Amino acid sequence: MRRLPSGKVTFLFTDIEGSTKLLHELGAEGYADALAEHRRVLRDAFEAHGGVEVDTQGDAFFVAFPTATGALAAVRESLAALASGPIRVRMGLHTGTPHVTSDGYVGADVHRAARIAAAGHGGQVLLSQETRELLEDAFVDLGEHRLKDFAAAVPIFQLGAEAFPPLKTISNTNLPRPASSFVGRETEIGEITALLRDGVR
Numbered sequence: 063m064r065r066l067p068s069g070k071v072t073f074l075f076t077d078i079e080g081s082t083k084l085l086h087e088l089g090a091e092g093y094a095d096a097l098a099e100h101r102r103v104l105r106d107a108f109e110a111h112g113g114v115e116v117d118t119q120g121d122a123f124f125v126a127f128p129t130a131t132g133a134l135a136a137v138r139e140s141l142a143a144l145a146s147g148p149i150r151v152r153m154g155l156h157t158g159t160p161h162v163t164s165d166g167y168v169g170a171d172v173h174r175a176a177r178i179a180a181a182g183h184g185g186q187v188l189l190s191q192e193t194r195e196l197l198e199d200a201f202v203d204l205g206e207h208r209l210k211d212f213a214a215a216v217p218i219f220q221l222g223a224e225a226f227p228p229l230k231t232i233s234n235t236n237l238p239r240p241a242s243s244f245v246g247r248e249t250e251i252g253e254i255t256a257l258l259r260d261g262v263r
Contacts, residue, residue: 064114066166067128072157072193073167073175074113074133076104076140078121079150079184088148096149097121103143104151111136116166124176126167130157130196137187137221154179156190170212177209178218181229187221188229194219208232 085093108115108125111132117124127133133155144151156178158171174190182188194201206215207229218229
């Protein structure tokens with residue numbers, strides 16, 4: 063493995079949308095070929111722009127870049143190369159200063175980057191405010207969203223103006239935000255019970 067970037071690092075997480083469905087549509091051989099091409103395209107883009115592959119599991123990548131501009135360039139190149147193929151990849155970018163160990167990275171920034179990527183849809187690229195502030199490009203402001211395992215809502219931005227379904231975040235549910243305690247929260251409890259009874263998720 064190449065030496066991992068340290069200091070301020072931009073993380074990129076990628077994942078194929080609907081991989082199981084795609085497997086059924088293409089068949090085992092067709093899917094294997096498409097997956098191999100997807101991996102080749104992404105790895106070429108990562109390497110060309112200074113990215114270091116931290117981990118890969120199945121059809122997902124975790125990559126670290128020493129600069130946000132390099133990460134965005136790799137993302138753009140990957141999207142362009144995959145545009146004509148059957149695979150649609152969701153991507154998430156976040157910049158922070160994680161702790162580096164012999165096994166990789168440790169810190170909340172890693173988890174935040176992964177959660178941002180998971181909130182998106184195939185073909186969608188999401189960025190944190192920390193990454194956006196390092197780039198001169200124009201991005202779509204998707205507002206503040208609560209990510210799983212993070213207490214505070216965070217601003218999320220999108221690369222490009224293409225329309226996608228709502229983000230898959232805690233903010234985009236029909237349930238009220240959880241209170242710190244149920245004591246004295248009879249109204250909120252009633253609302254939650256009613257929503258669940260009516261089948262709203």
